[in-house]
Amino acid sequence: MQLLDGKIASRAVKEQLKAKVDKIIASGARPPHLAVILVGNNGASETYVASKVKTCAEIGYQSTEIRREVDITEADLLSEIQKLNNDVSVDGILVQLPLPKHIDEKKVIAAIDPAKDVDGFHPVSAGNLTLGMPTFIPATPYGIMLMLEHYNISTKGKHAVVIGRSNIVGRPMSILLSTNNPYGNCTVTLCHSHTPNLEEICLQADIVVAALGRPGFVKAEMVKEGAIIIDVGITRVEDATAKKGFRIKGDVDFDAVAPKASFITPVPGGVGLMTIAGLLQNTLVAYEKRQQA
Ligand SMILES: NC(=O)c1ccc[n+]([C@@H]2O[C@H](COP(=O)([O-])OP(=O)(O)OC[C@H]3O[C@@H](n4cnc5c(N)ncnc54)[C@H](OP(=O)(O)O)[C@@H]3O)[C@@H](O)[C@H]2O)c1
Structure with missing residues (x-):
């Protein structure tokens, strides 16, 4: 039996990403930027978000953590997403799930600009995946x-x-x-x-x-x-x-x-550990595509 060790495999992915980011920064460009929205204070979600933000820092990405109270209205959350969609400095948007019951997760995911959908949950991403087209994979x-x-x-x-x-x-x-x-x-x-x-x-x-x-x-x-x-x-x-x-x-x-x-x-x-590696890989792809656009 061989262990498939997430520490080893994710370190390899992160090292590759860091080398790419180092080059980007050395060229004078800004690094990839991930924005994470966390609603409420679910213990597991807090841990996941903290670890995503920490790994961004390790490999040289910019990250922004946006925390909102558990009673935020769906309309206010949608408007936060709209702001991030319109923010040219943001490459990837992640809304940490689960959301409080009064908020429709499907609506929130669908509000994310598919070009910034680094979690790969948007219907456009899911459709592309099904068709075997290039996309953000969850x-x-x-x-x-x-x-x-x-x-x-x-x-x-x-x-x-x-x-x-x-x-x-x-x-x-x-x-x-x-x-x-x-x-x-x-x-x-x-x-x-x-x-x-x-x-x-x-x-x-x-x-x-x-x-x-x-x-x-x-x-x-x-x-x-x-x-x-x-x-x-x-x-x-x-x-x-x-x-x-x-x-x-x-x-x-x-x-x-x-x-x-x-x-x-x-x-x-x-x-x-590999989940974070996948997310960071998607964020780099989002960054590169947006730089080329
Ligand atoms: N490692 C990571 O990074 C990572 C990331 C995401 C999730 N997770 C973990 O992965 C697990 C699954 O997450 P999820 O979000 O996919 O869960 P989910 O949305 O609750 O889906 C669970 C799926 O399992 C099926 N299921 C439940 N009981 C079953 C049974 N007795 N026999 C056969 N199928 C059964 C359900 O079937 P129905 O559709 O028929 O209800 C459903 O399709 C959770 O423990 C979650 O914490 C880990």
């Missing part, structure tokens, strides 16, 4: 593709089972793995909560991508010998012995599954 599936590329994992002709069909992880992941690209060309089965015989389907998988948000869901008896296991799940599980009172758990029962796997991502330290 950061988590993109990060997984970067991980496969870093470890040069052969995917062609393999049967990939993706568990979870969300617009941000499972569905775009299933599209990427089925697309004709160097780390695609899989035969893909996309599973969800209405899939019967999930265990049998998983047992046929050469690659399992678990993205359902159920800690420890994928057990050893669901996995065939030598399978490649990608664990996307991040759930905070109460743990009185942990400093923060919780531990992060993935969707795979790591200790039991790892001995059967050929490759496996840990949680934490796997896909989560």
